[in-house]
Amino acid sequence: MPLLNIQSVSKSFTDPAGAALQVVNQLSMEMQEGESLVISGPSGCGKSTLLNLIAGIVQADSGSVHIGDTDIQSLSESARDSFRGKHIGYIFQNHNLLQGMSAADNVRIGGFFSGQAIEDAAIEQALEQVGLKDFKDYLPTQLSLGQQQRVAIARALIHKPKLILADEPSSSLDAEHAQACIGLLLELAAEQKAAVLMVSHDERVFDQVGQVKAYGELNQEVVS
Amino acid sequence: MTFAQLRFIIKQLMQQHRSSILLCVLSMSFAAALLMSVIGVQAQAQAAFSNNDMGFNAVIGPRGSRLQLVLNSIFHIDQATGTMPWSRYQDIKNDKRVLEAYPITVGDNYMGFHMVGCVPEMFTEHEFEEGKKVGLTEGRLFDPYLAEAVIGSFVAEQLEMKVGDTFFSYHGLQFDESQKHDLEFTVVGIFEPTNTPLDRALWTPLESYYRMPGHSLYGSGKEYIPQQGVSIPDIHKEASAVLCNVRTSSGLQLNAEINRHSKDLTFAWPVSTIILELFQNLAWVDALLALIAVLVFIIATLFIGSTLYQSMQQQQRDFVLIRALGAKRKHLSFIILGEAFIIALRGLLISFPMYSLILGFAATFLRATTGVYLTLWYWHPILLVAPIMVLIMTLIAALIPAMRVYTSDVAEQLQQGDA
Numbered sequence: 001m002p003l004l005n006i007q008s009v010s011k012s013f014t015d016p017a018g019a020a021l022q023v024v025n026q027l028s029m030e031m032q033e034g035e036s037l038v039i040s041g042p043s044g045c046g047k048s049t050l051l052n053l054i055a056g057i058v059q060a061d062s063g064s065v066h067i068g069d070t071d072i073q074s075l076s077e078s079a080r081d082s083f084r085g086k087h088i089g090y091i092f093q094n095h096n097l098l099q100g101m102s103a104a105d106n107v108r109i110g111g112f113f114s115g116q117a118i119e120d121a122a123i124e125q126a127l128e129q130v131g132l133k134d135f136k137d138y139l140p141t142q143l144s145l146g147q148q149q150r151v152a153i154a155r156a157l158i159h160k161p162k163l164i165l166a167d168e169p170s171s172s173l174d175a176e177h178a179q180a181c182i183g184l185l186l187e188l189a190a191e192q193k194a195a196v197l198m199v200s201h202d203e204r205v206f207d208q209v210g211q212v213k214a215y216g217e218l219n220q221e222v223v224s
Numbered sequence: 225m226t227f228a229q230l231r232f233i234i235k236q237l238m239q240q241h242r243s244s245i246l247l248c249v250l251s252m253s254f255a256a257a258l259l260m261s262v263i264g265v266q267a268q269a270q271a272a273f274s275n276n277d278m279g280f281n282a283v284i285g286p287r288g289s290r291l292q293l294v295l296n297s298i299f300h301i302d303q304a305t306g307t308m309p310w311s312r313y314q315d316i317k318n319d320k321r322v323l324e325a326y327p328i329t330v331g332d333n334y335m336g337f338h339m340v341g342c343v344p345e346m347f348t349e350h351e352f353e354e355g356k357k358v359g360l361t362e363g364r365l366f367d368p369y370l371a372e373a374v375i376g377s378f379v380a381e382q383l384e385m386k387v388g389d390t391f392f393s394y395h396g397l398q399f400d401e402s403q404k405h406d407l408e409f410t411v412v413g414i415f416e417p418t419n420t421p422l423d424r425a426l427w428t429p430l431e432s433y434y435r436m437p438g439h440s441l442y443g444s445g446k447e448y449i450p451q452q453g454v455s456i457p458d459i460h461k462e463a464s465a466v467l468c469n470v471r472t473s474s475g476l477q478l479n480a481e482i483n484r485h486s487k488d489l490t491f492a493w494p495v496s497t498i499i500l501e502l503f504q505n506l507a508w509v510d511a512l513l514a515l516i517a518v519l520v521f522i523i524a525t526l527f528i529g530s531t532l533y534q535s536m537q538q539q540q541r542d543f544v545l546i547r548a549l550g551a552k553r554k555h556l557s558f559i560i561l562g563e564a565f566i567i568a569l570r571g572l573l574i575s576f577p578m579y580s581l582i583l584g585f586a587a588t589f590l591r592a593t594t595g596v597y598l599t600l601w602y603w604h605p606i607l608l609v610a611p612i613m614v615l616i617m618t619l620i621a622a623l624i625p626a627m628r629v630y631t632s633d634v635a636e637q638l639q640q641g642d643a
Contacts, residue, residue, distance in 0.1 A: 086550070
């Protein structure tokens with residue numbers, strides 16, 4: 001059974017002029033456990049909406065999104081929130097961390113919604129894995145963008161999710177840091193046997209991940 | 225998500241905007257303290273004044289204001305209403321409806337504290353509280369014919385006076401060195417603290433008051449200057465007031481008799497009710513202060529609402545992140561309400577010391593000016609109502625930002641951002 005199985009999912013929004021804007025159209029795809037995949041496409045094409053549909057943040061107009069044997073789109077909003085907290089790790093492009101919290105606390109909060117008791121030792125270990133053991137008390141403003149992204153990776157992995165969603169994780173980083181961060185994410189996800197689904201228009205990422213799909217091709221019709 | 229985890233997030237988020245939180249806490253605590261002080265201190269002062277009649281239920285004095293008579297003769301504030309002939313005192317004393325009567329004379333001071341001429345029986349026979357006569361911490365009572373004084377405990381404390389010290393009296397109720405009487409008094413005793421106006425006066429014999437150089441007596445209607453070695457005939461003596469206890473059943477009768485039919489006397493009875501007149505006269509001041517307190521309270525509430533709303537706006541991205549990590553809508557609302565609750569709680573914690581401070585100032589002022597004693601442990605419902613109001617108003621102030629967070633669309637905000 002695939003870890004992620006999306007069948008004929010559609011989502012449209014109403015634009016400011018009042019017209020319907022179809023951003024996901026009959027999209028279907030699958031991912032296996034431990035698999036890594038990049039979905040490519042230009043900015044604004046609907047990639048982030050797809051991640052939000054998978055995370056249960058957005059309710060689909062139609063179709064199903066199975067993670068394991070759970071159709072997250074059939075759950076209530078509250079149940080989707082709980083599911084996301086337990087089974088999904090989410091990494092954003094930037095502004096990824098809670099600005100008032102230290103690196104350690106940002107990692108700690110990642111475990112709050114998982115229902116697991118996260119020990120201090122596990123947090124230290126997670127920060128050590130991303131090379132930030134000595135920065136645990138630093139606030140995000142005291143860290144470089146690359147370091148902030150590594151804290152976000154540690155947070156996404158702390159509760160050992162089955163699936164990690166990463167939305168343009170490299171776009172705010174320079175080439176060196178982008179490569180290091182993506183490499184680290186893939187390496188740690190592989191250790192935990194977690195699948196990684198990234199959306200990106202950054203070609204540097206494509207080579208690192210290996211498997212790339214164009215967003216437009218996943219939809220029945222190419223949407224803009 | 226556990227309560228401890230929510231508390232952790234609230235604490236962390238509050239640290240981000242601690243300056244504005246501190247202002248919220250201080251404004252709320254100030255509002256609550258002001259409300260408690262205005263209402264609580266006023267109520268306590270009223271009760272303290274009403275209960276501080278020194279054990280007398282009536283004062284009889286020259287024609288004038290009943291309130292002024294009580295304030296001057298019991299609380300040692302305000303001017304005397306004049307003097308009355310000794311014969312009028314004797315009439316009062318011999319009246320069967322009067323249980324006890326003690327003449328006093330006033331009009332002099334030492335360092336701003338009133339000197340009161342009186343008879344020693346006022347301290348040996350009169351009970352200042354039921355079943356309790358006033359005692360001395362040291363020394364003895366004055367000799368009724370010598371220039372001696374027994375001083376109140378507050379006077380002794382403030383002027384650092386002790387038995388054996390001497391002092392001169394000064395004419396008038398305000399201390400003015402040019403108004404010195406050339407008669408030296410010796411302190412022979414110090415009264416124990418009573419938390420009544422007795423503590424802040426110097427008590428001397430009537431006789432020495434009469435014989436003070438510069439004093440003339442007009443009891444007969446003509447000036448009489450006491451001579452050394454010659455006893456003063458009663459006809460020349462006078463009193464500023466007579467402190468009495470009258471039979472409760474005779475109060476109304478005496479009131480009608482003296483206040484309606486006498487042309488030269490005023491009967492102030494019952495003393496506690498007369499004191500209430502003072503507070504009734506000052507009711508507009510209380511109302512104004514209460515209005516100010518309520519306005520401060522409302523402004524503080526609006527300030528908290530606005531601060532929480534602003535901090536919520538500033539933390540919008542944080543809330544989106546927390547939602548994306550798995551927090552439910554209710555968690556975010558709880559975080560906002562939790563912040564408000566903590567602000568209110570901290571405000572309350574500070575409001576009580578602040579209230580104590582205001583009460584302390586009021587108590588010090590009242591004790592120094594009237595001898596009335598206020599206590600920190602005085603119970604008034606406002607001490608419970610004000611904190612409850614603080615909590616309710618703060619939570620109401622937090623409702624709008626909490627609702628805003630609850631209804632916000634995390635997906636839309638994620639789309640709007642660069643995530």
